[in-house]
Structures are given as C-alpha cells and as structure tokens.
Amino acid sequence: MSDAIFTENLRKVYAAPSMRRFRGLSSRGSGPPPIVPFAPVRTTDKGVVALDTLDLRVREGEFFGLLGPNGAGKTTTIGILTTRVTPTSGRAMVAGLDVTAAPDRVRQRIGVVPQRPNPDRSLSTLENLVFHAAYFGIPLDRAEQHAVDLLKRLDITDKADARVDALSGGQQQRLMIARALIHEPQVIFLDEPTVGLDPQARHDLWEILRDLHAHGRTIVMTTHYMEEADQLCERIAIVDRGRLLACDTPERLKASAPGGTLVEVTLDGEAEAAVTPALAVAGVTRAEAHGTGLHAYSERGGEAIPALITAAQSVGRVVTNIHLTRPSLESLFISMTGRKLD
C-alpha cells in the first residue's frame, strides 16, 4: 500500500517581512499580509524559517493530526501539501504525485477545508458546490445530485438556495467540508477546522469527520486542541518551530509523557535557581526552569506543592501561580517544548 502523503527534508523559508515592506506599491507587501500565518519562528538573514526539514509519512486511509501551537509550521505544511506554498527545498508527495512537479494533478486528488471559511459569496450555497464540481470537470447533472446529497448529509439542505452570507459560522464550515468532498478527493486536508465553532458545532463536525474516515478517506487535520487530536486522530505528529518533535498514536504519545503530574510554579523572577532545591523535593523526578516558570514532574501529584513553594522561597522567590497538569498530550508537549499549546 502506498503512502497518501510523504515528505522528505521539507523546508520553507519565507522572505524576510522587513524586506517586503520596502518594495512598496508594486509588491504584495502593500496588501494584507499573504499566507504567512505564524509568529516569526526563526529569522535568519535569508528570511523566516517556517518549516525546518520536516519528514512525514501518512498512510492511505489514515486519520492524521498535525498538532502544534500557532506558528509551529502547521499551516505552511498544509500549504505545501495543497500546492499553494512552494517549498524552499525538500520533497513532498501527495497521492503518489510530487506537489511541485504536478500541482494540477495533486489538486485533482485533494479536498481542502480552509482555516477560515472562504465560500464564493456571489453564489448560493448549492451553486458553490455545483460550480466547484464544475471546476473539477464534473458534469452539471451529476454535480447537482451529488451537491444535494452532500447538503443533506451535512444538514444544511434548508440553506441550499440561500446566499452564503446567510449561513452561520458552523454552517459555512460545513459548506467548506461539502465543497472539499464534492469531487471525491482521496485526501482531505483540514486546517484548524473547529476554531471559532461553538461546542455543539464542534462535536457535529467531529462526527462528520469520523464518518468520512470510516468510509476510508485519508484525513489530515491540523489543530492546536489536544482533546481534538486525541479524540479523532489515529496518529499525531507534534510539531513546533518548524520541526517534527514526535509522531505516534495518541496512546503511545501519552504513555511517553514524562511520569507524574506536572506542577507548573510561576515565580516572581527567574526560576533557574529554584531547580536544584525543587529536585530535592520528595517525589519530584524532574525539574526545569522556563523563564519565570518552574516545571516540576511529581509522582505524588499535588502533594509536592508545599515543598515546592518552600524550595522557591529558599532561593528568595515568591510563588505567584500554580498549575497542575495530569500526564497527557499536553504535558508531553510542554515537556518537549517548555511551552503550552495555546
């Protein structure tokens, strides 16, 4: 069985924004910023490194998650795989085709659900689907039937003839999913599909995605919600600052999370000095400083808190906040990056 997606040494460096600003009227720098949706990850003299040698492999029929904070390179990865971002170097294959060598043929095989719904506002809901199908060479009568079926399946039939502005956020998101499915793609990409949805709409969307997956579609989804990745994905790639940190099933990732409860103690100054006394606390297996945050992994849960406060005070620091995190994807992420997801 072949891979649905395969990337090798994938790298993307965007031109430095400061240089773009000076190009004036004639350049795209004059408009709203193009798709560079991240906080600068790492700036070199050549530009902003959004993706740094990413190797991924997604099997056919897999539900795959890209998990990482804003600015991790998720959207850039999706951009490359959906042929909208040109990689600086490396190789990316989708459905067996090279995205730079055969972008048109790749597009024929993928469906894309964008981060923010971008329906064609001059058309009605149904027309959005029918015309999108026509852009993929599907004859009108077949497209219309298929569109009606999809609207029914996604429960927006009553809005078929409405202009898309009349749709709620959740309905527009479902329209985007219907649009991504109308040409029966082999691989579906969803970029943060549940951002901005209310809990009910989010769970409805989960059901739709589970159903698609059950029907054998390959799904690649980015998210910065731990719960979402945990609930839906068969495998998760954790990315941060353009690099792949881990890639496995949610179960195995969670099992690899550092033992015990993570106690995050925020201090009124640098936490570095508090690491040594914290390590001496009974039950603490590991302690690290992240700025003013002291991260201690405790085998005895919250019982270590009083001793950690004392440890901080012993180096002249005052504790301003305490947060407990049970072993989870989140604590794994924090142990890998020293940062929270959102």
Next chain:
Amino acid sequence: MTTPSPLAAERPRVSPASVFWALLRRDARVARRELPSFLVRTIMQPVLFIIVFGYLLPRMGFVQAGYTSALLPGIIAVSLTLSSVQSVALPMVQDFGFTREIEDRLLAPIPIRLVAIEKVVSGALQGVLAACVVLPIARLIMGPIAGLHLPNAALALGVTLLGSTVFASLGLVIGTAISATQIGLMFSIIVAPMLMFGCAYYPWRGLDAVPAFKYGVLINPLVYVAEAMRGALTPSLPHMPLWVACAAMVAMSALFLAIGLRGFVRRSMS
C-alpha cells in the same frame, strides 16, 4: 516513492478547456445576477458625459455640432475601459484581500495562470457588453451624428474586443498590485487622469495645438482605444492610423497580461 502510486493512475485528467468554461459560466452567472449594478457602474459616467457634452453644450452653442462626432467613439472607449478594468480589478482586490474567495478556483486542477486569464477574458467580454449598451444610448441622446459610419460594425466590434482586452489586462495588474484600502486612491490617481488625458473627449489630432501633450498622452492606453474607435466608427474624420492604434493595443495587452500574470501567481502562491 519515485514511481507513481496506483492512486495516481486511476483518474482521467480534467481538460483545462472544460474547467475554463466552467469558470466563465460562473462569472456569467454572477454578472447576470448583478446586471443592474453592473450597468449603473459602467454606464452612468459615460451617459452623464453624453448628456452634458453631447446634448446640453451643443444646444447651448458652447461647442460646435460636429463635436458629437469626435465624442461618440471616445465615449464608447471610456465605457469599455471602465467596465473591463473594474470587472477584473474590483473583485480581485477583494479576493486577495480579506475574503480570499478566489481560493475555491485556485484549487481547480488547472494551472493557476489559467484562472487569471479567465478573469481577463470575462472582463473583456463585459467591456464589449458595456460598449454595445452605450452606443445606442449615445446615438439616442446626441441625435444624428455627422460622419458615423455603421457598416464597419465588425471592425468596431474587433476594436472593442481588443480595447477591452487591454483594460481587462490592466485590471489584472491593478487587482493584484494594490490593496482594498487603496482602491479609491487608485481611481483618483490612475483612472481619472487616464480618462481625461485619453483623447476620449477630444481627438488626438486636436492635440497638434499642444505638442507636449500630443506625445505625452501616448503612454495612455485609452488613447489607442479611442483613436481606433474613431477609425472604425467615424473613418472620415481625422484619427490615428488604425493599424498603429491596433498594434499599440496588442503590445499593451501583452505587457499588462505579462505583469498581471506575474502578480497573480505571486499573490496566489507563497
């Protein structure tokens, strides 16, 4: 992974022509729905001009009756100019701005440049439509026009199509180069002077009186459209040689299209 997987083989390739046709049909559907506002947007300005300069002023005796013969082809040129530029540039500025509505077409399995070329074709057709609507209105308001030679309808249509292509291509340049916040500025700085110094409201030969202007306006594409239109509609009156005007229009179309396509690809891809 160097050999294509079985996945790659199973689908027939979509023909770019059929996708192009679908894109055109989409624009036609939208244009039909927005016909009233399209007509107002593109016809208002020329018609007001016709009323003032083609009807009121001649009646008042401020301009000679023969002025309408010089004005009519220019007005047609202005109509197609406004229509083609706006029908490409305005939606595109929005598309590349906040809404990103064009994404659904950028996902089509055809080269991205074809999406831009379709926009130019659709804009050019809207320019032709505007010219065809304004001509009878102008004739109606101005009354009989000396030297109007309608048997050249096919030639006039060809000139209209060529002129519309020039300005639809310019619309692509503008639509990909400026942001939504600058659109008003663009009309004040680029379009308004282009209309006034485009030899639309006076013949180019009339500028013999002001040589600096006569050669200065030659960078203005509207000059060639207006002069070619004079060559087609009122051939007996003085005008730039038709072949010169047409050659200039072809060259300018090619130039604008090349710049516009580059801009389009740059805005679509990162």
